[in-house]
Amino acid sequence: MTEAAAVRVSGLWKRFGEHVAVAGIDLVLPAGRFIGLVGPNGAGKTTTLSMATGLLRPDQGTVEVVGHDVWRDPVRVKARIGVLPEGLRLFERLSGRELLAYTGRLRGLPGAEVDKRATQLLDVLDLAGAQHKLVVDYSTGMRKKIGLAAALLHNPEVLFLDEPFEGVDPVSAQTIRGVLERYTASGATVVFSSHVMELVESLCDWVAVMAAGRIRAQGTLAEVRGAETSLQRAFLELVGAGGRDAGSDLDWLGGGPR
Ligand SMILES: Nc1ncnc2c1ncn2[C@@H]1O[C@H](COP(=O)(O)OP(=O)(O)OP(=O)(O)O)[C@@H](O)[C@H]1O
Numbered sequence: 001m002t003e004a005a006a007v008r009v010s011g012l013w014k015r016f017g018e019h020v021a022v023a024g025i026d027l028v029l030p031a032g033r034f035i036g037l038v039g040p041n042g043a044g045k046t047t048t049l050s051m052a053t054g055l056l057r058p059d060q061g062t063v064e065v066v067g068h069d070v071w072r073d074p075v076r077v078k079a080r081i082g083v084l085p086e087g088l089r090l091f092e093r094l095s096g097r098e099l100l101a102y103t104g105r106l107r108g109l110p111g112a113e114v115d116k117r118a119t120q121l122l123d124v125l126d127l128a129g130a131q132h133k134l135v136v137d138y139s140t141g142m143r144k145k146i147g148l149a150a151a152l153l154h155n156p157e158v159l160f161l162d163e164p165f166e167g168v169d170p171v172s173a174q175t176i177r178g179v180l181e182r183y184t185a186s187g188a189t190v191v192f193s194s195h196v197m198e199l200v201e202s203l204c205d206w207v208a209v210m211a212a213g214r215i216r217a218q219g220t221l222a223e224v225r226g227a228e229t230s231l232q233r234a235f236l237e238l239v240g241a242g243g244r245d246a247g248s249d250l251d252w253l254g255g256g257p258r
Contacts, residue, residue: 005064006031006158006189007052012061014047021047023213024061029191029206031066031157034184036200037193038231039210040239045193046086046162048210052191053083053160066157079107082151086162088143092136096127096146099135100153107154114153121149126175141172148176152183159183161192165199177203197232207231211239 009027013020022044029035039045050056052063054070054077063070065077091099097118104114122128125145130138135146144164151159159180165173180203184190194200200207201221208218216238217224221231228234 004031005029006033006066007191008064009048009052010062012048012051012063013059014044014051014056015059020213022051022058025210025213025215027208027215027218029189029208031189032184032187033189033206034180034204035189035191035206035208036204037191037208037210038195038197038200038235039193040195043210044213045210049160049162049191049193050085053081053085054078055083055085079154080157082154082156082159084144084147084151084159084161084164088147090135090143090147090150093134095132095134096122096138096142096149097131099146100149103150104153109154117153118149121152124175124179125149126172140167141169144168145172145176148179152179156188158189158191161190163194164192165194165196197230197235201225201231209235209238 005028007027007029009025012022012025014022025044025048037045037048047056051058052065052070054074057071066080068076068080070077091102094102100118100121101111101114104118105111109117119128122131125148127142127145127149130142135143138146144167148161148164151161164176168176180190205221206219207221207224209216209224217234225231225234228237
């Protein structure tokens with residue numbers, strides 16, 4: 001039996017001037033999975049996630065999320081997804097709780113329900129003590145966590161996260177991880193981008209590898225890892241960096257005249 005797709009990307013292209021950021025990719029991301037989109041810096045991950053979430057218009061191609069076209073039916077899609085974008089912009093002069101109250105009402109949830117969910121999310125994400133502090137005074141990890149709470153408040157079917165663990169300390173990372181694991185265990189889908197292979201390997205059961213705007217591999221973690229002993233090794237082979245001896249030209253470094 002084929003699994004239902006949470007996200008279906010067909011022939012997606014994006015150019016910035018002469019530069020091709022995303023070169024006609026096809027992706028089928030199964031529902032109910034913890035999915036990692038991995039690739040080196042500049043691979044096109046953010047551009048792909050931006051097009052998949054209705055933030056950046058593709059030059060060509062389509063994206064369907066839970067069966068609806070993102071660009072033809074944006075309202076229906078946006079009601080079903082949560083997004084934690086790169087370089088998250090938040091309303092800095094609101095407190096964490098005010099931000100959630102505002103987001104919840106924007107999503108059309110009744111006030112009492114927003115209050116209940118906000119209290120639970122603030123608690124689980126360890127932000128209850130900082131709920132009345134202004135977002136502008138939040139640390140990087142706290143910003144990621146309040147952004148995640150805002151993205152989860154309306155209980156989306158698919159959650160897109162761009163580098164959710166970047167700049168986050170191990171304690172906050174563990175908290176975020178716990179919330180995401182609970183969320184996917186209930187049948188929802190998480191799609192997140194990262195270049196930290198160990199993290200993807202320990203969290204994801206499905207992986208897409210991207211390099212230079214193209215998809216180099218997609219499938220279950222075991223399929224993508226293949227005969228390699230780790231995702232890191234498989235990744236280096238796939239992106240063509242497996243045999244590179246980094247530093248071989250730096251014979252002056254750490255020795256010789258200073
Ligand atoms: N708005 C833009 N204007 C011009 N070029 C852009 C723009 N956005 C992205 N690019 C280019 O497109 C390519 C893909 O960028 P993208 O941010 O999607 O990569 P990424 O895989 O998310 O990288 P990273 O892991 O470093 O965040 C890069 O070469 C980048 O410089």
